[in-house]
Amino acid sequence: MLALIVLLPLAAFLAILLGAPARLTSIGAAALNLALALYAATSWHCTCWAFSVPVLAKPAINLAFGFPDGMSVVMVLLTAIVTLAAVLSGKAPQGREALYYGSSLLLSGGALGAFAATDMFFFYAFHELALIPTFLMIGILGRGNRRAAAWKITIYLGLGSIVLLAGLVWLAALSGTFDMGKMVAAAGSIDPAAQKGIAGLLIVGFGTLISLFPFHSWAAPAYASAPAPIAMLHAGVLKKFGLYGLLRLAIPLVPEGLQGWLNPLLFLLLGNILWVGYVTVSQKRLDLLLGNSSVMHMGYIFLAVAALIAFPENPLARSAAIVLMFAHGISIALLFGLADRIERSTGSIDLEDLGGLAKSAPAMAFMFGIAAMASIGLPGLANFAGEVLVFLSAFKSYNGTSGLAPVQIACILSIWGVVISAVYMLRAYRNIFQGPSSALTASAPDISLADRIPALLLIIVLFAVGLYPNLLLNLLK
Amino acid sequence: MPAYYLEALTVTLGIALLMAEAFIPSKTKGWVGIAGAIGLAGILGLTCLAIGPEAKPTADWANWSLWNFYTFDSLARFYKIFALVCTLLVLLMGVDYRKILARFTDHPGSEAGTGEYHALPVFACAGMMWLASARDLAGAFVALELVTITFYILVSYMRRNVGSLEAGVKYLILGALSTGFLVYGIAWIYGSAGTMSLPLIGTILLDPAACIYYQTNLTPLLFGVALVMVGLGFKVGAVPMQMWIPDVYQGAPTPTTAFLSVGSKAAGFILMIRFLEPFLASPVTRGPVLALLVVLACATLLFGNLAAIAQTNFKRLLAYSSIAHAGFLLLALATWQAGDAQLNAPKVVSFYLATYLLMTLGVFFVLAQVRIQRDGENIADFNGLGTTNPRLALALTVLLAALAGVPLTAGFIGKFFVFYLAVEAHLWWAVGIATIAAGAGFYYYFKVIRAMWWMPPTDSTPVSLPPISTGCIAVLTAAVLLIGIWPQPIWSLLRCVNPPRVVTQVILD
Numbered sequence: 001m002l003a004l005i006v007l008l009p010l011a012a013f014l015a016i017l018l019g020a021p022a023r024l025t026s027i028g029a030a031a032l033n034l035a036l037a038l039y040a041a042t043s044w045h046c047t048c049w050a051f052s053v054p055v056l057a058k059p060a061i062n063l064a065f066g067f068p069d070g071m072s073v074v075m076v077l078l079t080a081i082v083t084l085a086a087v088l089s090g091k092a093p094q095g096r097e098a099l100y101y102g103s104s105l106l107l108s109g110g111a112l113g114a115f116a117a118t119d120m121f122f123f124y125a126f127h128e129l130a131l132i133p134t135f136l137m138i139g140i141l142g143r144g145n146r147r148a149a150a151w152k153i154t155i156y157l158g159l160g161s162i163v164l165l166a167g168l169v170w171l172a173a174l175s176g177t178f179d180m181g182k183m184v185a186a187a188g189s190i191d192p193a194a195q196k197g198i199a200g201l202l203i204v205g206f207g208t209l210i211s212l213f214p215f216h217s218w219a220a221p222a223y224a225s226a227p228a229p230i231a232m233l234h235a236g237v238l239k240k241f242g243l244y245g246l247l248r249l250a251i252p253l254v255p256e257g258l259q260g261w262l263n264p265l266l267f268l269l270l271g272n273i274l275w276v277g278y279v280t281v282s283q284k285r286l287d288l289l290l291g292n293s294s295v296m297h298m299g300y301i302f303l304a305v306a307a308l309i310a311f312p313e314n315p316l317a318r319s320a321a322i323v324l325m326f327a328h329g330i331s332i333a334l335l336f337g338l339a340d341r342i343e344r345s346t347g348s349i350d351l352e353d354l355g356g357l358a359k360s361a362p363a364m365a366f367m368f369g370i371a372a373m374a375s376i377g378l379p380g381l382a383n384f385a386g387e388v389l390v391f392l393s394a395f396k397s398y399n400g401t402s403g404l405a406p407v408q409i410a411c412i413l414s415i416w417g418v419v420i421s422a423v424y425m426l427r428a429y430r431n432i433f434q435g436p437s438s439a440l441t442a443s444a445p446d447i448s449l450a451d452r453i454p455a456l457l458l459i460i461v462l463f464a465v466g467l468y469p470n471l472l473l474n475l476l477k
Numbered sequence: 478m479p480a481y482y483l484e485a486l487t488v489t490l491g492i493a494l495l496m497a498e499a500f501i502p503s504k505t506k507g508w509v510g511i512a513g514a515i516g517l518a519g520i521l522g523l524t525c526l527a528i529g530p531e532a533k534p535t536a537d538w539a540n541w542s543l544w545n546f547y548t549f550d551s552l553a554r555f556y557k558i559f560a561l562v563c564t565l566l567v568l569l570m571g572v573d574y575r576k577i578l579a580r581f582t583d584h585p586g587s588e589a590g591t592g593e594y595h596a597l598p599v600f601a602c603a604g605m606m607w608l609a610s611a612r613d614l615a616g617a618f619v620a621l622e623l624v625t626i627t628f629y630i631l632v633s634y635m636r637r638n639v640g641s642l643e644a645g646v647k648y649l650i651l652g653a654l655s656t657g658f659l660v661y662g663i664a665w666i667y668g669s670a671g672t673m674s675l676p677l678i679g680t681i682l683l684d685p686a687a688c689i690y691y692q693t694n695l696t697p698l699l700f701g702v703a704l705v706m707v708g709l710g711f712k713v714g715a716v717p718m719q720m721w722i723p724d725v726y727q728g729a730p731t732p733t734t735a736f737l738s739v740g741s742k743a744a745g746f747i748l749m750i751r752f753l754e755p756f757l758a759s760p761v762t763r764g765p766v767l768a769l770l771v772v773l774a775c776a777t778l779l780f781g782n783l784a785a786i787a788q789t790n791f792k793r794l795l796a797y798s799s800i801a802h803a804g805f806l807l808l809a810l811a812t813w814q815a816g817d818a819q820l821n822a823p824k825v826v827s828f829y830l831a832t833y834l835l836m837t838l839g840v841f842f843v844l845a846q847v848r849i850q851r852d853g854e855n856i857a858d859f860n861g862l863g864t865t866n867p868r869l870a871l872a873l874t875v876l877l878a879a880l881a882g883v884p885l886t887a888g889f890i891g892k893f894f895v896f897y898l899a900v901e902a903h904l905w906w907a908v909g910i911a912t913i914a915a916g917a918g919f920y921y922y923f924k925v926i927r928a929m930w931w932m933p934p935t936d937s938t939p940v941s942l943p944p945i946s947t948g949c950i951a952v953l954t955a956a957v958l959l960i961g962i963w964p965q966p967i968w969s970l971l972r973c974v975n976p977p978r979v980v981t982q983v984i985l986d
Contacts, residue, residue: 136874
């Protein structure tokens with residue numbers, strides 16, 4: 001059953017390649033997939049979702065999908081929602097529809113495959129499948145200095161993937177199986193010295209994919225150049241693959257190894273939150289600002305991972321990381337989608353050129369305002385639920401008598417990041433929507449009805465999870 | 478049907494093609510290649526009927542002494558199929574390459590005098606098929622020379638092209654040198670072991686009395702092995718015997734380059750498997766031979782991949798890539814002791830070569846057409862292929878991604894097996910170097926993908942594909958994707974391959 005969700009976007013991609021109408025096919029496939037994913041979320045305990053076909057006898061590899069726990073369900077749901085929004089909100093350049101929509105579907109299929117796979121071989125392989133169209137699309141249809149940006153992301157993520165593969169193969173060689181369920185069941189059998197090596201490879205490999213400081217410099221230019229649906233899907237969904245991998249494999253399998261890397265990791269995640277945060281404040285273009293802000297917010301999720309490493313018995317940290325992954329995915333997709341709309345309606349994305357857009361485009365201003373508030377972490381929106389849980393989870397074992405552990409010091413420092421993100425988001429909002437109108441914004445058209453649908457879809461999800469986080473937390477129990 | 482009929486039929490086919498080409502007056506010579514391909518397809522069908530003496534011990538032919546020279550196990554069957562498929566595709570590539578060939582032969586613009594080019598690969602194929610069955614060094618040497626001498630002609634076939642002539646001279650001189658090493662090495666082995674039969678050498682090396690002798694007199698034997706490995710290293714392109722490869726690959730006609738990089742390399746590797754088997758089975762010689770293999774593999778991986786980074790000519794890039802893949806194959810051989818019945822070095826080498834055939838020949842089909850229509854072989858000549866020929870560019874993207882080892886393609890599974898075995902064999906240094914090599918490979922193959930999709934086209938007329946090339950590229954690309962998800966079709970051909978013998982101790986009285 002789950003194979004259907006993964007294969008549907010790929011089948012739609014093939015249909016487009018063979019000449020089916022690109023936009024209609026992709027919207028149809030994405031909508032159907034969202035319906036299937038919602039159905040899966042209500043019945044994921046049922047064994048009927050599992051799927052397995054043997055591929056190789058030795059090393060034993062199966063093309064296997066399934067929901068080992070609620071985390072996969074949340075990620076599949078996130079992918080399905082963002083995919084539908086992405087294919088609805090893009091506007092393909094004349095004559096390149098097949099390429100534009102086809103690659104979005106390929107990306108979506110790859111991400112779904114990675115989140116649904118229960119075999120490590122395909123877990124890794126599907127993620128690579130999603131990376132290739134990302135690279136190509138940024139280079140083909142990107143904006144600005146697209147070739148340099150695309151080549152940079154290709155090299156960074158390509159090398160990151162190879163480091164990751166080295167770690168995964170080492171892990172599989174020591175566990176003697178590629179079945180992730182069996183691996184986790186046999187956890188604890190890996191000797192601590194090897195754990196440390198594996199953990200280092202996994203942190204660097206996954207970290208590059210997640211844009212962990214200092215491996216993050218590919219992200220902002222790539223997202224600034226990428227066509228809207230690719231930026232939405234990569235920043236919103238595919239980047240979470242690395243975090244998903246850390247939570248799924250690294251934390252249960254090499255806990256002792258990760259302990260050794262805890263303090264360096266805390267420094268790096270503070271680099272994400274504070275260093276990249278200040279870099280974000282100085283951005284003059286909305287697309288670069290959003291790209292950097294997405295790098296910065298990864299720091300919070302890493303903080304939850306670090307809390308989980310420091311205090312292994314910490315179910316709150318795990319839920320916090322997953323809720324924040326989901327919330328960030330939805331909000332950043334919404335922001336990238338709206339930034340694209342601002343550029344299409346005014347012709348510029350430079351904060352200096354814009355101003356007073358709220359007068360000519362009030363609906364756009366309202367929606368962007370919600371997205372910006374979500375990104376800052378305003379209560380009532382999904383990101384708030386995630387960030388509060390993260391900060392709480394870092395103080396899990398604190399009892400007032402012992403001193404502050406490193407994780408707690410890092411947590412206190414990173415709360416400053418909330419202020420930083422308020423500064424840049426509100427500044428961007430003021431520069432774009434308020435103040436005197438500029439030549440570009442005076443007669444800019446408001447967001448069209450067709451473009452409102454994907455934005456509304458994402459906003460509803462943000463509110464739903466923000467007001468009632470148990471929607472996700474119940475899945476994670 | 479006894480297996481040796483296959484070689485006999487192949488040689489007959491080659492002679493028939495040469496005669497027909499000489500006596501049938503026809504302006505175009507494409508039909509020679511097509512007839513050859515059809516003939517080879519027929520022989521390919523017959524491989525499933527072929528049997529060795531084990532299957533029918535009562536027959537007259539089963540007791541011939543031929544079987545001292547010639548074996549027909551499942552490895553032999555696999556490499557015969559490999560040689561036939563490879564030659565068949567090369568012949569088809571040659572059919573579409575006629576125009577360029579005609580431009581550089583004696584009568585520029587006319588196809589007169591190009592007919593042999595389409596018939597000669599069949600002889601090389603017969604040589605490769607014999608190599609697949611060789612179990613005696615003398616027989617193996619003769620078969621290898623049949624392959625090599627055919628290639629001397631094929632490489633320099635474009636007589637009026639300086640590049641082709643240069644390639645021909647280089648290949649001739651270095652080929653002769655490597656033959657010298659090979660024969661000299663065989664002589665030392667014969668002098669030391671008293672036989673050229675590989676199974677007999679295996680028996681001697683496991684014989685307790687002989688082992689006592691070799692404990693003090695091993696050097697001549699090892700010297701012979703090293704010399705033979707130098708000769709074979711030339712064939713497969715192992716560093717430091719790789720220096721002929723870039724120039725020869727660049728100068729030779731494109732179908733010949735494809736044949737060299739797939740067929741000739743595979744022939745070298747099957748001979749290497751057969752030749753090293755007795756030496757790797759015995760504890761007396763295993764240590765030094767494995768060390769030699771690891772050193773060769775690491776040097777080849779590093780040189781092939783790092784030197785490829787700087788290339789701007791696509792054909793030269795593929796030459797370095799073929800060195801790089803030889804490195805992975807040598808690394809697989811170096812894991813000889815690690816495997817078991819299901820997954821072992823000979824199987825992985827064979828599987829890797831099969832995936833390498835699919836990917837490399839597919840790329841060469843595209844390269845040949847770009848060479849014909851853009852009149853250049855530089856990476857820059859692929860600029861903008863994504864806008865002018867999106868489907869062709871998509872196919873080439875898949876093939877190059879497979880060569881780079883991107884998951885869900887055949888190339889990844891091959892590399893994956895090699896890494897898996899290398900980890901099982903605890904060759905940590907080699908694993909580290911192979912990881913760097915794979916990273917470099919990712920970079921230079923994506924350089925071509927970048928040119929296709931990101932650069933503006935220099936020439937906006939699309940590359941038009943003739944039907945044969947279209948069909949072959951489509952089939953090869955689909956196969957690369959299929960094998961990447963479901964490797965069973967190739968794997969089942971290797972099912973019955975015997976696991977390598979690894980004797981840990983020879984019991985002494």
